[in-house]
Amino acid sequence: MFFGFDKITISLGGKTILQNVSMDFKEGTITSILGLNGTGKTSLLKTISRTIKPQSGAVILQNKDIRLYAKPQVAKMVAYLSQVHTCPSDIPVRTLVSYGRFPRRTPGHGLSAEDNRIIDDALVQVGLSDLQNREMGKLSGGEVQRAWIAMAIAQEPKILVLDEPTTHLDAAYQLEVLEILRRLNQERKLTIVMVMHDLNLASRYSDDLYVIGDQSVLAHGTPEQVITEENLRDLFHVEATVMLDENSKRPFYIPKARSLT
Numbered sequence: 001m002f003f004g005f006d007k008i009t010i011s012l013g014g015k016t017i018l019q020n021v022s023m024d025f026k027e028g029t030i031t032s033i034l035g036l037n038g039t040g041k042t043s044l045l046k047t048i049s050r051t052i053k054p055q056s057g058a059v060i061l062q063n064k065d066i067r068l069y070a071k072p073q074v075a076k077m078v079a080y081l082s083q084v085h086t087c088p089s090d091i092p093v094r095t096l097v098s099y100g101r102f103p104r105r106t107p108g109h110g111l112s113a114e115d116n117r118i119i120d121d122a123l124v125q126v127g128l129s130d131l132q133n134r135e136m137g138k139l140s141g142g143e144v145q146r147a148w149i150a151m152a153i154a155q156e157p158k159i160l161v162l163d164e165p166t167t168h169l170d171a172a173y174q175l176e177v178l179e180i181l182r183r184l185n186q187e188r189k190l191t192i193v194m195v196m197h198d199l200n201l202a203s204r205y206s207d208d209l210y211v212i213g214d215q216s217v218l219a220h221g222t223p224e225q226v227i228t229e230e231n232l233r234d235l236f237h238v239e240a241t242v243m244l245d246e247n248s249k250r251p252f253y254i255p256k257a258r259s260l261t
Helices: 041-046 071-077 093-104 113-125 141-154 171-188 199-205 229-236
Strands: 003-012 015-025 030-034 056-061 078-081 159-163 191-195 208-213 216-221 238-244 251-258
Touching (some): 015 041, 015 208, 030 171, 113 171, 229 238
Antiparallel strands (some): 003 015, 003 056, 208 216
């Protein structure tokens, strides 16, 4: 397995959140993890950063339990952006992005010419070169998210994991962020795993979808396999009409009512 979860069980405060959950994220794809609030999506991702220790099971990275790697080794392969990330408001954008080089820098040495080249490239990738000297506190919400993505890119990871990357962004910024992620996936073959709430956006931008709930994986497959009227009713409690977007060739839904089932 390139990257994924193998029979993960998570218990918090004596309560089982997830039980024997397995997911296989194919190299070079975009996968979204879906589910109702409180189903354990964020807790699952936190096992990657080792913020949460699973009761059993393992995170698998290149066919090995992630716990067998030293943390600096993992940081060179996996970049993780949590749902909430903060920094002092007076930090310039470029300084924040430079933190992404930390796992690859020689201890006791400053940024090299190669480090600065990679930082420059990350800023270009997210469209923030002209704002690199602006303080983080003076950016819009979409610009802030792009700066954090640039920091993650500067790590030169093979895998990018994001917890709700479009939360609190308006529609235009949501599309902007997701277009950047798709371009990174296509141009750099970056494997992307993200927790999403907007099912239509997840369908449009993902190759693979997982739905979790009731402590387990309830559905898995392509957007066409997962975004169905039956699944929307049974898993998300929404009566809806599912249609095909002629541009993206992906399904999208139009809600009609809350399902009572």
